[in-house]
Each structure stands twice: as C-alpha cells, then as structure tokens.
Amino acid sequence: MAPALCAICKTERANIKRPKNHARVCKGCFLTLFEEEVHHTIVSSNLFYPGERVAIGASGGKDSTVLASVLKTLNERYNYGLELVLLSIDEGIKGYRDDSLETVKRNAVQYDMPLKIVGYDELYGWTMDQVVETIGKKGNCTYCGVFRRQALDRGAKMLDIKHVVTGHNADDVAETILMNLLRGDMGRLARSTNIVTGDDSSDVKRSKPLKYAYEKEIVMYAYHKKLDYFSTECIYSPEAFRGTARALIKQLERIRPSAILDILRSGEDMARLVPGESASSCGCKGKSKPPAATAAEDDGGIGGCGSNGAASGNEMAAMEKQLRENEAAEELEVDVSKLSLAGRAAESETDGAVPLKTNKNSKPVTRQTLGNCKRCGYMSSQEVCQACMLLEGLNKNRAQIQI
Known part of the structure; x- marks a missing residue:
C-alpha cells in the first residue's frame, strides 16, 4: 500500500497526524500551519502594535519555549516590530526551577533575547520550598499561583514593560474553564476565557497567543523544530486540583479530539452571559481563516482560530439529519425548526447579552x-x-x- 500523501501539499509523505483534527500532514506543512494559526490569532485579536516592548513569561518548559520561538519567527516574517524580552520567575524549588532556569539562559542566547530573572525570595522573602515546609503540600499551588502572577507583573514593571505574553495553551484554558465551572465561579470563568486581560490603562496587560493551540501540537512543534526545553513537571504539582480537571479533559479528548476547543468555545459563550463581564476571544469569530488553512480546508486541514477542524459549519445539520433517519432515536429528537423566529431575532439583537439565570440561593456575579x-x-x-x-x-x- 502506497504511503499517504500530505493533505496540504499533496507531494510529501504524511508523517504527522494532527491531534486537534486528525488531519495527516507532512512535517513542513505542520510547522507552517502551526505558525500561521498563531499568527492568525495575533492579528485577528490585535494583540500587538509596532514598536511594542513585550515580555515573554519564560519558564524553560515546552509552552514558553515554543512561544518564544514562534514569536521570534513571526516577528521577523511579518515585521511586527516587537522588542522581545524573556522574563523568568524563580520560585525557589530546588531540583526543578534551578534546572529549568539553565534552559531559559540557553534560550536567551539561542533567540538573542535579553533575560530578566525575578525570585520569590527577592519579592516576598520566601521561597516555595520554605512555603511547602511551613504549610505542607496541600494548597501550596494556591500560594505559588498568586505569587507567580504578581511576580510576572512586578518583573515587567522593573523592565518598564506593559505587556506580558504567557504560554497558556488550549488545554490550560479548558482546564481553567472546567475548574471554575465545577466551583460555580462564573466571574472567574468569564475572565479566564479572555485572550487579553488588562488594557492600555492597566499597569501590565497579558495575552495568550497560544490560546487555541493544543498541548500535544506544541510538543510536536518543539520536537520537530528541535527546540531546547525542560520537560520535568513541578515536584509539588501532583497535589493540585487542576490535575483532576486535566485528567478528565484528557479522557474526553481520547473520545472526541475536538473536546478541548469545544470546552473553550463553550466557556467563551458562557462568559458572554455573565453580567458586567465582556469575554474576549479570537477577533475573527470563525469568519476568517489562516491562508494556509483556507487552501487546505477541503482536504481536512485546519479552519480558523479555535476551529475543531471542520470549518464547513454543517456539522449540526448533518447530525440532526442522521438522528431523523434513525428510527430508534426518534423520541430523542428536538425539532429546532419550531423555535420562535421572534425569539431568535430578539436573541440576535441582544448579541448574547442574556441575563444569567441563577437560583434563589446562588450568589450574584459581581464585576x-x-x-x-x-x-x-x-x-x-x-x-x-x-x-x-x-x-x-x-x-x-x-x-x-x-x-
């Protein structure tokens, strides 16, 4: 049997199966698609402006290393005009962070970027090793998360930079959405879906250029680009609640590859229902696609930002037709054609600004x-x-x- 050809270029052998949509592509097309999707997210969401100084939150892990590599590539390819700086936080975890910082130092040389390292001991008078020794492993990730977010902002202010980009990927955002949904915290759920937090009036704003990139594809990109990154997990993280959400999402992904982006899009939709909160997402809203994706659409390639790989928009119609043809499922069908046209028009006019329904005992969502x-x-x-x-x-x- 002849080897399958790449769905994009039709000439090279397809040696990569994309996790997000199972499209079979060659190495070169995969790398190009990945970069073009990140570029699409950046441009459609207006993340940067020419001449902006941007700090990359660099941990030495796969996400931040890929982010630094892709931003350097796109900055040169599309002339963003950005001044990129690596900003690392030393939590003070021996056997983990000290080793990963050595990777960051190598990245700074490889990408020709300045590096600033800020430590917990310098800012707070505590290291995470000392925190865990004092409180134990239960709840330690809460301390680290709070300290780290503030340390990134403080480090950026030391550099006189007002924009920090982080390597949060689609899996990370989906996990956060699920965690806040399980907690019933709609306010945080709304904020966690934003691709940008803060604005030009804030001391420091943050953005997530990899928001729609699958973690598995980030690993594949790092592998095929032969990037230098640190792969050991934090020695304190197994106790975190996030680990439970991550395990559940991985199980869903095995059943339905698009589950991660489905959760992400659902979170964005729910965020629009929260009074006083305005969810931000990819600016294209599914209307535009990366150039490489448009060319590949008919061959099982990618759609626009956050696409689950089927950009035709006919998935639900096909599913409803299949249900109608299945006599066994007849009683389970819902005839959406009988919905009130007036109700649809009213929903369209409000542009999703539907008040959040809550029960009598629920707490109001405050801005x-x-x-x-x-x-x-x-x-x-x-x-x-x-x-x-x-x-x-x-x-x-x-x-x-x-x-």
Whole structure:
C-alpha cells in the first residue's frame, strides 16, 4: 500500500497526524500551519502594535519555549516590530526551577533575547520550598499561583514593560474553564476565557497567543523544530486540583479530539452571559481563516482560530439529519425548526447579552473593580491583595515557630 500523501501539499509523505483534527500532514506543512494559526490569532485579536516592548513569561518548559520561538519567527516574517524580552520567575524549588532556569539562559542566547530573572525570595522573602515546609503540600499551588502572577507583573514593571505574553495553551484554558465551572465561579470563568486581560490603562496587560493551540501540537512543534526545553513537571504539582480537571479533559479528548476547543468555545459563550463581564476571544469569530488553512480546508486541514477542524459549519445539520433517519432515536429528537423566529431575532439583537439565570440561593456575579493594594501597591480588587494576605499568614507561622 502506497504511503499517504500530505493533505496540504499533496507531494510529501504524511508523517504527522494532527491531534486537534486528525488531519495527516507532512512535517513542513505542520510547522507552517502551526505558525500561521498563531499568527492568525495575533492579528485577528490585535494583540500587538509596532514598536511594542513585550515580555515573554519564560519558564524553560515546552509552552514558553515554543512561544518564544514562534514569536521570534513571526516577528521577523511579518515585521511586527516587537522588542522581545524573556522574563523568568524563580520560585525557589530546588531540583526543578534551578534546572529549568539553565534552559531559559540557553534560550536567551539561542533567540538573542535579553533575560530578566525575578525570585520569590527577592519579592516576598520566601521561597516555595520554605512555603511547602511551613504549610505542607496541600494548597501550596494556591500560594505559588498568586505569587507567580504578581511576580510576572512586578518583573515587567522593573523592565518598564506593559505587556506580558504567557504560554497558556488550549488545554490550560479548558482546564481553567472546567475548574471554575465545577466551583460555580462564573466571574472567574468569564475572565479566564479572555485572550487579553488588562488594557492600555492597566499597569501590565497579558495575552495568550497560544490560546487555541493544543498541548500535544506544541510538543510536536518543539520536537520537530528541535527546540531546547525542560520537560520535568513541578515536584509539588501532583497535589493540585487542576490535575483532576486535566485528567478528565484528557479522557474526553481520547473520545472526541475536538473536546478541548469545544470546552473553550463553550466557556467563551458562557462568559458572554455573565453580567458586567465582556469575554474576549479570537477577533475573527470563525469568519476568517489562516491562508494556509483556507487552501487546505477541503482536504481536512485546519479552519480558523479555535476551529475543531471542520470549518464547513454543517456539522449540526448533518447530525440532526442522521438522528431523523434513525428510527430508534426518534423520541430523542428536538425539532429546532419550531423555535420562535421572534425569539431568535430578539436573541440576535441582544448579541448574547442574556441575563444569567441563577437560583434563589446562588450568589450574584459581581464585576471585578481593580484598585491598588494598600500594603504593596499591586493592583487588586481588594484593599489588601491576596499575595499580602497569604504572606501575612506565612509570616505569622514563621514567628510562632521561632518563638
């Protein structure tokens, strides 16, 4: 049997099966498609402006390493005019972060980018090893997450940079959506779907250029580009609640490859229902596609940002037809054609601004208003930011131990 040819170029042997849509492509087309999809996300969402200084949150892992590599490539290919800087956070985890920082230092040389390293001990007077020694492994990821987010912003301010990009991928966003859905926290769910958090008036804004990129495809891109990255997981992460959400999503992905992007899109739709919150996503809203994707659409290639690989838009119609033809499923069918046209028109006019239905015992979703922490000056929706509250508890524990 002759080897299958790439669905894109039709000439090279297809040696890669894309996890997001199972399209069979060659190595060269895969790398180009991946880069073009990230470019599409950047351009359609207006993430950057010419001459902007941008800090890349670099951990040495696959996501941030691929992000740095792709941004360097696209910056040169499309003349974004960006000044890119690597910003790393040293949490103080021996045997993990100290090794990964060596990878970041090599990346700084390989990509010819300046590197700034900011440590927890420098900012907070604590390392994560000391935090875990004090509180144990349960809940330690909460401390690290809060400290890390603030450390990235503080590091950016040290560099006089107002825009930080992070390597959060589609799997990460889907996990966060699922976690907040399980917690019933619609406010955070709405904010977690945003591709950009903050704006030009904020001290530091953040964006996620890899928001629609599958984790498996990021690994494949790093492998085929022969990138230098650190692959060891954090020694404290197995205790995190996120691990449970990740395991569930991986099970769903095995059954339905598009499940990750389906969850992501569902999260964006739910975010639009939250009063006072405005969800941001890919600016194309499914109307446009990367050039390489358009050429490949008929051959099982990719659609636009967040596409699950079937860009025709006829999936639901085909599914309904199949159900109607299946006599055994007749009782389960819903005739959507009988829905009120007036109701549809009203829904269209409100543009998704439907009030969120809640039960009598549910808490109202309040809009987050940012100010500044009265202790450290960091932006916060409370008088005292969460990092300062956590530090207060840690310092009390330290004082009691010393006594």
